[in-house]
Amino acid sequence: EIPVPVYTGEESVASHFALVTAYEDIKKRLKETERENSLLKKRVRLLEEKLLGSHLEEATSSVG
Amino acid sequence: EIPVPVYTGEESVASHFALVTAYEDIKKRLKETERENSLLKKRVRLLEEKLLGSHLEEATSSVG
Amino acid sequence: EPPTSTVFLDSCHFSQVVFTDVEKVYVPGADITCHYTLSEHITPRRKDWVGIFKVGWKTTREYYTFMWAPLPSSSSTGDAEVQQVLFKAYYLPKDDEYYQFCYVDQDGLVRGASIPFQFCAEAEDDMLMV
Amino acid sequence: EPPTSTVFLDSCHFSQVVFTDVEKVYVPGADITCHYTLSEHITPRRKDWVGIFKVGWKTTREYYTFMWAPLPSSSSTGDAEVQQVLFKAYYLPKDDEYYQFCYVDQDGLVRGASIPFQFCAEAEDDMLMV
Structure with missing residues (x-):
């Protein structure tokens, strides 16, 4: 026994x-993921700068 | 003069x-953004480990 | 004056069943429980059902799987009592497309649709906070 | 046997106009050029138009703005010649919702829809490669 939906013009509605409903939610998730992405990119940049700085420091201290 | 679209039942179709069309594209973008996100998270983790490593190294070298 | 789109805007009866606690991602291979509440505008009937549909479905005959909706216990008086339906893992989709729950009454009318969800193992590195 | 969903699946005439080079994001305050090609299945007419619609529109009367579609030059023989329509900045949406181009013929039939786009300034940090 399976449900036999009655076809109505309403169905397309x-x-x-x-x-x-689905689109609105996926759109929201995309927005959130893009925002997170943007934060992650900032963090990567910051970490890279820090890492570069600490390498330079290291280089300087071993030279000096 | 503005276009006066004829309303047809077809319109809902x-x-x-x-x-x-829009949903499929947004879905694709979400997938791509999620993938990028995942890569960024890996990179953040890697950079943090490197940074930690270089700090430790620095600490060791200044102690020793 | 041509007919307007009021038929679309009057989406009232599409929201008479509200799905709650829908996860974005379900672990593949596990049963899932679907939760929903019935508004006071709907009188549940014996042949109402809850289907899992691939997002973008066009007719309710395209359900991936379905379960008959349980009749709420007659003793319940609260109008927002949470109903639930268990979907066994075996009958669930095996791909990572987006699906949604829909509540279809015995006349074939859709009375509610959930946000989309997927079946896929979450990436292990998604725990990182930002 | 109830009617099936073939009316939906037969989406042929919705793809008779194909929008190309649609950006995901347009800079606010600038004009935008909409590019599209007409398939051999459509005969463009004087009152065909290209509208910008908010994604999720229900009737073609909900266009945000529109331009009459130019008639392709009669000398052109190539069936895939790119047409274009310029939308002036002044008439474009000012929010960051998703919009799409749609080609509507003079009978009011939608003959093509584009992927969605937004109007917003891109974040400066989006240049980072991963």
Whole structure:
């Protein structure tokens, strides 16, 4: 026994509604992920600078 | 003079089609952004380890 | 004056069932429990069902799998009692596409749709805080 | 046997106009050029138009702005000649929602829809390679 949905013209409205629900959520996730991404990029840049700085320091101290 | 679109039952199909087009692309972007995110997180972790390593090294060398 | 889009905007009856606690990602190979609440505008009937649909579905016949919706216990008086349906792992999708729950009443009308979810193992490095 | 969803699957005439070189993000305050190609299945007419719609639109009357589609020069024989329409900055959306181009023929039928785009200044730190 399986459900036999009655086909109605309404169905396209329902399917649109369901897709809008999904789209809105995926859009939100994309926004969040992009924001996180942006923060991560800043952090990578910061860490790279720190690392470069500490290498330079090291180089200086071993030379001096 | 503005376009006066004729309303047809077809319109809901058209709007669904357009939304599917948009949804598929946003979904793809989310996937790409998530992948980039994952790579960035790995890089942050690596850089943090390197930085920690170089600090330790520095500490050792100044002690020794 | 041509008919307007009010039929679309009047999305009221599409929200008579609200899915709650939907995860973004479910672990593949495990059963999942679907939670939802029925608003006071819907009278659940014996042949209502909850389906898992691939996002972008066009007709309710495209459900991936379904379970009959349990009739709420008659003793319950709270109108927002959480209902639940268990989907066994065996019947769940095996790919990493996006799916959503939909509540379909016995007349075939969609009374609610959830946010999308996937079935995939989470990347181990996603624990890092930013 | 109830009617099936073939009306949806037969999306052929929705793809008779294909938008190309659509950016993900346009700089706010600048004009944008919309590029598209007409397939051999469409005969452009004088009152066809290209609209900018917020993604999720329900009727073509919800266009944010529009331009009449230029008639391709009669001398052109190539069936994939790129057409273009210029949208002036003044008439463009000012928020950062997603929009899409749609080609609507003079009967009101949608003959093509683009991927979505936004209007927002790109973050300066997005140049980092990974």
